[in-house]
Amino acid sequence: MITTAGLRKSYGGVTAVRDATVEVLPGKINALIGPNGSGKTTFFNLVTGLIKPDSGTVHYRDTDITGRSPHRIAHLGLGRTFQLCRIFPRMTVLENMLVAVRRTRLRELLAGIGNPAEIERARGWLRRTGIEHMETAEARELSYGQQKLLELAAVLMAEPELILLDEPAGGVNPALIERLVTLIRELNAEGHTFLVVEHNMDMVMGMSDHVIVFDRGAPICAGPPRQVRSDPRVLEAYLGV
Structure with a gap:
C-alpha cells in the first residue's frame, strides 16, 4: 500500500533516515520497530508529508505522494496518530470528533450546531473505542490512555484506508492496551491496513x-x-545480543 525507494532525510550532519526502501503490505497489520533514534517517527513524517525528503520517493498505491502536503495525503486515505496526543484539550470529546471532519465548520461547532449524521457516526466510533460515556467531558479530563483512544477515534472519522499509529501503547495501562489491540484487529478485519510504531514487543x-x-x-x-x-x-541492533 505504501512503498518508499531510497528515502533520505538529514538534519545538518545527522542523517535521520537513509536509503529507506520499504513496503507496507496492504490489508495487513504492519509494525515498524527499532531502537530509539533509529528514524521511525521521521519515516512516518516523511510518508505523511509533515517533512519533505532530501531524496527518494514515496508511493501510496500507484500515486507518487513525495513531498505532498499533509492534508492532500490525508485526503487520499491516510490517517495517523502521534507520539504525543494531538487533541483539543478544552473541547469536549464529541467536539474533538466533529472538528476532525472538515464538513463541520468550527463556527457551527462552537454554536452547538452539528450534522446529525456526523454526530451519530462520531458516537459510533466513541462506542467502538469504549469512551462513549465521556462524550460531554472536556478532552483534558480523560486519562492519557483514553486521550489516545480519542485521537484514534477522531482519525477514524475520516474513514482512512491506511492508519499509521505512532507508539499507541506508550504510557497506556495494560487494560487499555488490550482494548486497543482488539480494536486494531477488528478494524484490520474490516479492511483497514495498519503501520504501527511501537516499543511494546509483546504487543x-x-x-x-x-x-x-x-x-x-x-x-x-x-x-x-x-x-x-x-x-x-x-x-544485534535491537536487542543488543
Missing part, C-alpha cells in the same frame, strides 16, 4: 503480520514476526 509480535526493523535510519530486516525475532541483525 508487536502478538498482533502484527509483517514487521519492519530500522537501525540507524535504515531498514535492516522485514518479514513475519517469527522470522524477524530470530534474525541475527535484529538481535
